[in-house]
Amino acid sequence: MTDVIDSLVGIAPGSKLDAIRAQRSEARKHAQASYTSLFEPKELGGIGAEERHAIAAFVAGLHGEAKTDAFYAAKLPANLRAAVATEVAAARSKGPYGRFPKGPLSVEDAPGPSWQVSDAGRAALGPRLTAAFEHTHMLVFHPRDASAASLQSLLDAGWTTTDIVTVSQLVSFLSYQIRVVSGLTVLASTL
């Protein structure tokens, strides 16, 4: 299948950037394998394909990188896509913010809100995705505010421990993929 990063950046075979990525062929291959394992896994386990894509579209929307945003949004049915877009518009923020463990670093604290899904969003997304979106917002914008309580909210909403590992990987992988797409797009524009 097409390499998602190459496709989103627009890296043509034989181009300079193609040659540069070829020097890190394992990273290229396994970034793609990460994508496949998250979105087209051999077994979906406890997380449906639509849930995976909804969380991905939310992450991509929060980052505001146009190509990845369009890529993941396109995988959702229209009603869910609209609900995600509404939440993205309300949830976009600046990051990274958050608090440090109390001590000398407290002078660097940049406290900020724990974002919550709107009432209309709750109705459209249901309790599992609502909890996942609220956790995702923290992971994207203020990961140093993470706590066991945030994971407990996911467990309470019906996600298992194994599901949470996958959701955490999905959000974190996208935090990587989107930055690579953005960074390589800038680099390509200078070649």
Next chain:
Amino acid sequence: MTDKTLTPPPHTEPVVFTRDMLDWLPWLEPLAEAEMTEHHIRSLVDAARVKSPYFRLLARDPDVLEARTRTDKDIFYNPEAGLPRAERELAAAATSRLNGCIYCASVHARFAATYSKRVDDVQRLLDEGVEAKLDERWDAIVAASVALTALPMTFGKEHVERLRSVGLDDAAIADLIGAASFFNWANRLMLSLGVPATQPK
């Protein structure tokens, strides 16, 4: 039965960025060694990682863990061309400093110091943060890592030009993008699934 989060045993959380070795205590139950299948073990890539609660937790989704680990290793360990290892580690440490991952910063600051032999500069990055003045080349690498990490992302042509002006070629710039981006992946897992702890003296 609904799963529960774990309460880590009594420990001391580090309150500064440090190059000391740290422990990491999970908030979710890792797989027990005894229940791990061949598939789980293979996903660790390095068999020694079976002793790490972090990797045994991530092994709950083995295919993703294996792909993550192989991506990581090529970005940081592949010696062919590109950015010197010390500066890939610098980008990882700077990203971790900005996101606030004390555990990740400790590991990659140690690597950056070891490979560059610039212990004082690495320690100043930890102490003063990403605004610390190191030298022209390192400041450009840290600034590019920050621009890729902050949201909204601000990485632009001016960062590429600045990196070129301090001697990075295209392959080195691509490595920097890979290293800083990868730590936006790693930091989020480390920060959100458990807590760092100082090691007993």
